[in-house]
Structures are given as structure tokens and as C-alpha cells.
Amino acid sequence: MSAAEDALRKRSDRNGWLLSAPALILLLFAASGPLLIVLVYSFLTPGQFGNVVWDFNLDGWRGILFTRDIFEGTLVLADAHLTIFWRSVWLSILTTVITFAVGFPTAWFIATRPPKQRAMWLFLITIPFWTNLLIRTFAINEVIRNEGLLNTLLIWIGVIDTPIQIVYTDAAVLIGMTYVYLPLMVLPLFAAIDRFDMRLLEAGYDLYASRLQVLRRIILPIVKPGIVAGSILVFVPSLGAYVTPRVLGGGKNMMIGNFIELQFTQGRNWPLGAALSMTLLVIVMIALLIYVRAANRGDNPHG
Amino acid sequence: MTTQVTIAVRNVVKAFGAGDAAVRALDDVSLDIRKGEFFTLLGPSGCGKTTLLRLIAGFEMPTEGQILLDGTDISALPPNKRPVNTVFQSYALFPHLTVAQNIGFGLQMQGRPAAEVDATTKRMLALVKLDALATRKTSQLSGGQQQRVALARALAPQPKVLLLDEPLSALDLKLRKEMQIELKRLQTETGITFVFVTHDQEEALTMSDRIGVMSHGKLQQTGTPREIYTTPVNRFVASFIGETNFLPGTTVPGGVRIGSGAVVETATSRPGDVTVAIRPEQVRIVAASDPGAIPATITNLVYFGTDTHFHLALADGTEVVSRLQSGTDEARLTPGTAVGLRFAPGAAQVLED
Ligand SMILES: Nc1ncnc2c1ncn2[C@@H]1O[C@H](COP(=O)(O)OP(=O)(O)O)[C@@H](O)[C@H]1O
Ligand SMILES: [Mg+2]
Numbered sequence: 001m002s003a004a005e006d007a008l009r010k011r012s013d014r015n016g017w018l019l020s021a022p023a024l025i026l027l028l029f030a031a032s033g034p035l036l037i038v039l040v041y042s043f044l045t046p047g048q049f050g051n052v053v054w055d056f057n058l059d060g061w062r063g064i065l066f067t068r069d070i071f072e073g074t075l076v077l078a079d080a081h082l083t084i085f086w087r088s089v090w091l092s093i094l095t096t097v098i099t100f101a102v103g104f105p106t107a108w109f110i111a112t113r114p115p116k117q118r119a120m121w122l123f124l125i126t127i128p129f130w131t132n133l134l135i136r137t138f139a140i141n142e143v144i145r146n147e148g149l150l151n152t153l154l155i156w157i158g159v160i161d162t163p164i165q166i167v168y169t170d171a172a173v174l175i176g177m178t179y180v181y182l183p184l185m186v187l188p189l190f191a192a193i194d195r196f197d198m199r200l201l202e203a204g205y206d207l208y209a210s211r212l213q214v215l216r217r218i219i220l221p222i223v224k225p226g227i228v229a230g231s232i233l234v235f236v237p238s239l240g241a242y243v244t245p246r247v248l249g250g251g252k253n254m255m256i257g258n259f260i261e262l263q264f265t266q267g268r269n270w271p272l273g274a275a276l277s278m279t280l281l282v283i284v285m286i287a288l289l290i291y292v293r294a295a296n297r298g299d300n301p302h303g
Numbered sequence: 304m305t306t307q308v309t310i311a312v313r314n315v316v317k318a319f320g321a322g323d324a325a326v327r328a329l330d331d332v333s334l335d336i337r338k339g340e341f342f343t344l345l346g347p348s349g350c351g352k353t354t355l356l357r358l359i360a361g362f363e364m365p366t367e368g369q370i371l372l373d374g375t376d377i378s379a380l381p382p383n384k385r386p387v388n389t390v391f392q393s394y395a396l397f398p399h400l401t402v403a404q405n406i407g408f409g410l411q412m413q414g415r416p417a418a419e420v421d422a423t424t425k426r427m428l429a430l431v432k433l434d435a436l437a438t439r440k441t442s443q444l445s446g447g448q449q450q451r452v453a454l455a456r457a458l459a460p461q462p463k464v465l466l467l468d469e470p471l472s473a474l475d476l477k478l479r480k481e482m483q484i485e486l487k488r489l490q491t492e493t494g495i496t497f498v499f500v501t502h503d504q505e506e507a508l509t510m511s512d513r514i515g516v517m518s519h520g521k522l523q524q525t526g527t528p529r530e531i532y533t534t535p536v537n538r539f540v541a542s543f544i545g546e547t548n549f550l551p552g553t554t555v556p557g558g559v560r561i562g563s564g565a566v567v568e569t570a571t572s573r574p575g576d577v578t579v580a581i582r583p584e585q586v587r588i589v590a591a592s593d594p595g596a597i598p599a600t601i602t603n604l605v606y607f608g609t610d611t612h613f614h615l616a617l618a619d620g621t622e623v624v625s626r627l628q629s630g631t632d633e634a635r636l637t638p639g640t641a642v643g644l645r646f647a648p649g650a651a652q653v654l655e656d
Binding site for chain 1: 360361362381382383387388389393395398456
């Protein structure tokens with residue numbers, strides 16, 4: 001490379017940095033700043049009125065898994081916390097699986113419509129985004145509560161005598177999250193299926209594949225980027241869900257999001273809340289790592 | 304020599320759509336394709352070639368009629384139950400698989416043991432000379448290489464019939480010539496029955512054992528390339544394959560009286576108003592004084608290197624083209640010269656008007 005070329009490249013590099021500086025600074029303060037504050041708070045001591053006292057210790061982190069027995073003062077494993085973690089992860093996995101099971105046929109249906117109709121279907125899919133999450137969740141509540149649409153209808157046609165208790169159970173949270181996050185699964189799946197060359201289906205059948213084999217050996221591997229994107233888009237916010245479990249799960253069926261909120265309000269234990277927030281972040285990162293690893297390994301079935 | 308029929312198409316009709324809007328893509332087509340032959344379906348775009356191929360493959364069901372494979376009706380079998388493979392016009396290679404995995408796919412789906420899949424895949428890679436590229440993804444290949452993968456993939460399960468839908472149309476001229484030879488070699492080496500679709504008459508003539516000429520959903524004529532070229536049954540076949548002079552006339556004892564008044568001796572005959580078809584290379588230019596020759600005047604000549612095309616006008620103005628090897632009598636034969644024409648014995652065909 002000549003000296004002139006070198007100089008030109010250096011200058012364009014510098015201009016690139018200069019131009020992206022505002023965005024970088026914003027990111028630094030908006031993303032890393034609060035994260036740093038949360039990290040620091042997790043090592044402090046709870047104040048009497050909620051705030052924190054600048055006294056460094058590990059109580060916040062210890063509080064994630066252990067509680068101090070009120071009478072004996074010994075540390076015991078906090079079963080309730082583990083239940084909340086477990087429920088969060090499990091409900092998020094279920095939500096991801098169900099949105100995929102429902103979203104894949106939906107996305108396939110849309111992608112195989114004539115181009116003119118496709119825009120209309122996509123538009124319909126995005127309509128729920130127009131309304132506030134809280135209102136949508138209350139709408140679901142209105143459908144599934146004991147005196148709600150579903151139970152009234154079922155009693156009216158005589159399928160059941162007494163209302164089915166759905167609301168304030170894990171099932172209600174699952175229904176709510178599936179409803180809320182379904183579009184986030186459908187859209188990336190649609191984008192992937194839209195790029196899929198339908199002629200490959202005939203090639204598959206021609207080469208003796210059954211319908212199931214065509215799905216497993218041709219369609220799913222090729223649209224995998226869409227499946228990965230959709231799953232991440234659903235799983236990550238599910239894990240941190242707050243509004244849906246709050247409204248549909250009642251106070252009892254908490255998820256991590258509600259548990260964190262509790263620490264900053266009634267619990268008056270900001271360091272524990274901060275430590276829990278960091279834990280949520282770590283769980284998300286570990287889950288993503290496992291998932292992306294598994295997805296990549298599937299790339300090479302004969303390896 | 305016994306000729307065993309592999310594919311028998313019996314009175315097949317294929318209509319798309321319903322009622323008045325229905326398109327008859329195939330209209331009562333009957334056809335026998337023999338075991339081990341290179342059979343070509345030739346016809347202009349839209350004549351129903353792809354539709355016939357898709358019916359044999361099983362992607363479409365006939366509206367009427369039957370398709371037999373080795374004597375059994377397969378009309379109702381889905382494509383994955385037919386021992387027939389297709390080389391698609393778009394190749395339709397699996398982008399997430401390597402070259403070797405593409406080739407082994409059919410065998411795997413048939414549930415063959417892994418050792419057999421590997422061995423056959425290796426053999427196929429060698430057959431299409433792609434050994435070096437076995438582990439590449441198909442998107443990293445050139446058009447010609449993709450074509451070979453598509454061929455190997457379709458040949459690997461050793462189908463009874465290989466269907467090829469205009470497989471060479473996406474290649475440039477030089478590669479197309481190479482692949483024509485390659486295809487012929489593969490067909491001879493594997494002994495598999497090939498059904499090849501093309502709209503290129505030259506490709507059909509040079510590669511096929513037999514040709515079926517199609518037009519508007521109907522099979523016009525079936526025969527060897529020589530039969531199709533020398534004895535076309537109708538005007539469509541005569542004009543679609545090679546160049547031809549058409550001379551309208553009436554049947555008289557001893558031949559056909561054409562518009563200029565001359566009588567042309569023909570190999571066959573048919574009563575009433577007819578058309579005489581004669582290939583340009585069968586039209587010879589002789590001296591005007593030659594007894595029995597048809598009088599004509601040279602209007603124009605076009606030099607093509609190895610041969611020269613002479614455009615001539617008969618007494619009534621009918622235009623006739625004669626193709627002569629260059630370097631014979633060109634000096635004498637200039638526009639305006641009065642000459643005589645003779646048709647090679649047995650070369651003039653009588654067609655329905
Ligand atoms: N799926 C279909 N629906 C409606 N019409 C079709 C369909 N497939 C083919 N056709 C019609 O059938 C005719 C024959 O088509 P095709 O077999 O593709 O011709 P070729 O391969 O000889 O060019 C055409 O007029 C085409 O428009
Ligand atoms: Mg076609």
C-alpha cells in the first residue's frame with residue numbers, strides 16, 4: 001500500500017470514529033452507565049427507607065439463594081427464590097416453544113399468500129403493537145377470568161358447570177405471554193420463509209423424502225436463522241416479563257421481573273434487587289450461549 | 304431386438320383451471336418411451352413439455368388418461384414413491400448441504416445403509432468429475448458445476464427414468480456444447496432412460512435416440528431425428544425443425560402441380576389441395592435448358608462460409624431457397640440469372656395443406 005493510500009485510509013477511519021462518537025457516547029451512558037450503577041448497588045447495604053447505604057458487603061448476592069433464619073440466624077436455602085427462577089425459565093421456554101408451534105404455520109401461511117395479500121396479513125399481525133401492553137394484558141384477563149368471555153361461553157353452551165380457574169395460574173401467564181410475544185416470533189420466521197425457495201420442496205419429494213422429512217431435512221435447516229432470531233426475541237423478554245405475570249399471575253405466581261420489583265418497593269432491599277437484576281442478565285447470556293451453540297452444531301448433521 | 308416400453312403415456316389430458324377459463328396444457332397425448340433410450344420432447348415454449356414431465360414425475364395428476372411405468376399404472380403415486388428423478392431447470396440444489404450431501408440425499412431418504420450412501424456418492428462424484436469439490440457448499444459452484452451436481456443427485460438413486468427439463472438452457476454456448484456431450488456420455492454409461500426437454504431443435508437432433516415433437520398440447524410426431532427431419536408429418540414439424548420450402552399445389556397423376564404450373568414428383572401422395580415441403584439442401588440448381596427442370600430466377604444470394612443460400616423465384620413468384628456447398632458454381636449464379644431447379648429424388652414431402 002502506498003503512503004497516499006495509507007493516509008487516505010487513516011483519515012477515513014478517523015472520520016468514521018468522529019461520526020459515530022455521539023452514538024457511542026449515548027450508548028456508553030444509556031446502556032453501560034445504569035448497568036454499572038446496578039452492579040455497584042448490588043454490593044451495598046439496604047437503607048431503612050429503601051435507599052442504599054455506602055457500606056460494601058456481599059449480603060445482596062447471598063440473598064439470591066439464601067435467607068437468614070429469623071430465629072436461629074443461620075443461613076438456609078431460599079426455596080421460594082429458586083421456585084421463582086425455575087418458573088421464569090420454564091415459562092419462558094414454554095412460551096418460546098408454543099409461539100414457535102403456533103407462529104411457524106402462521107408465518108408459512110402468510111409467506112405462501114399472493115404478494116398483494118401478504119402485506120395485509122403482516123399488517124394484521126402487527127396490530128396488537130398499536131395498543132399498550134398493559135391494556136392488551138387486561139384484555140386477555142377479560143377473556144379468561146372466571147366471569148370472563150371464555151368461561152361464560154363454555155357455561156352457556158353447557159360444556160362446564162363451574163368456571164375453570166385459569167387466571168392467577170401459571171397457565172394464565174403462559175397464555176398471556178404467548179399472545180403478547182407471538183408477533184415477535186412470526187415476523188422473523190416470515191422473513192426467513194419468504195426467502196425460502198419453494199422449488200426445493202419438489203426436489204425433496206422427487207428424491208424420496210416424505211412430508212415430515214422435507215420439513216425436518218430441508219425446510220427447518222434452511223429457515224433456521226429465522227427460528228433462532230424469533231426464539232431469542234421471544235425468550236429474552238419473556239424471562240424478564242413483568243406486566244403479564246403481574247396482571248394474570250396475581251401476586252402469587254411471580255416471575256423474576258416481579259421479584260426484582262418487590263425488592264425495590266415493599267422489600268426495601270435495593271442491593272438484593274440489584275443482584276437479582278444482574279443474575280437475570282447472566283441467565284439470559286448463558287441461555288443465549290447454550291442456544292446459539294446448539295443451533296450451530298445442528299448445522300452439520302454429518303459432522 | 305426387443306424394445307421394452309418403460310414409460311407409457313395413455314391418452315393423457317391435463318387441464319388447468321375449470322370451466323371456460325380452463326387451459327388444456329396437454330390434449331390427448333399418447334407416447335411410448337423405450338427402456339434405455341434418450342428421448343427428447345421438443346416444442347416451442349408453452350406447448351406443454353414441462354407439464355408432461357411433471358405428470359411423469361408425479362407433481363401433477365392427469366385430468367384424464369394414465370401413465371404406466373413398466374406396465375403398472377403410476378398415475379396416483381406421489382413423487383416420492385416413483386422410481387423417477389428430475390433434473391430441475393433451476394437445479395434446485397439444497398443450499399444448506401454440501402455437494403456430497405446433496406448427491407447422497409435421495410439415497411438417505413430411501414433408507415439405504417450409510418456405507419452404501421457413501422460409496423454411491425463417491426462413484427457419482429467421480430462420474431460427474433466433481434471429486435475435488437465434495438465438501439463445498441453448492442452456492443460456491445459455477446453454473447456448470449451446479450448442473451453436474453444436479454445430475455449426480457438425480458442419478459445417484461439409480462432411477463428407472465431420469466427427467467431433464469431444459470437443463471442446459473441457463474448455460475452459455477460453449478458450456479452447453481460440452482454438457483451435451485457429457486449428458487450423452489452419462490446416459491450411455493448408466494443405461495438409464497432419459498426424457499429430455501428442450502425447445503432447441505439442434506440440441507434435439509444431435510442428442511436424441513428419438514424425438515417427440517409437441518405443439519399446443521398435442522404430440523405432433525414421434526420418430527428418430529432422421530425420420531423427423533426427412534419425413535415430417537405436417538407443416539408445423541417441417542417448419543419447427545430445420546428450414547423448409549413450402550409449395551402449395553394440387554395432386555395430379557405422377558405428383559403435385561404447384562402454383563407455377565410445374566409438376567413435382569413426390570415420394571408419397573395424398574388427394575386434393577396439398578403442400579409440398581422440400582429442404583433447401585435438396586433443391587439443386589441446374590441449367591435453364593435442362594429438360595424437366597422447374598424454371599426459376601435467382602433473386603438474391605447469401606454467403607454462409609461452408610455453404611451459400613440462393614433465393615429464387617418461380618414463374619408465379621413463389622420463393623424457393625436452395626442451399627449449395629460454397630465454391631461450386633457461384634461465379635455463374637448471380638442475381639437475375641435464369642436457371643432450372645431439380646428436387647433430389649424422394650426428398651419432396653407431401654403435407655396436408
Ligand atoms: N400450474 C399451472 N396453472 C395454469 N396454467 C398452467 C400451469 N402450468 C402450465 N400452465 C399452462 O400450460 C401450458 C403449457 O405450459 P408448460 O408445460 O410449462 O409449457 P413448456 O414447458 O412447453 O414451455 C402453458 O399455456 C401454461 O401457461
Ligand atoms: Mg417448460
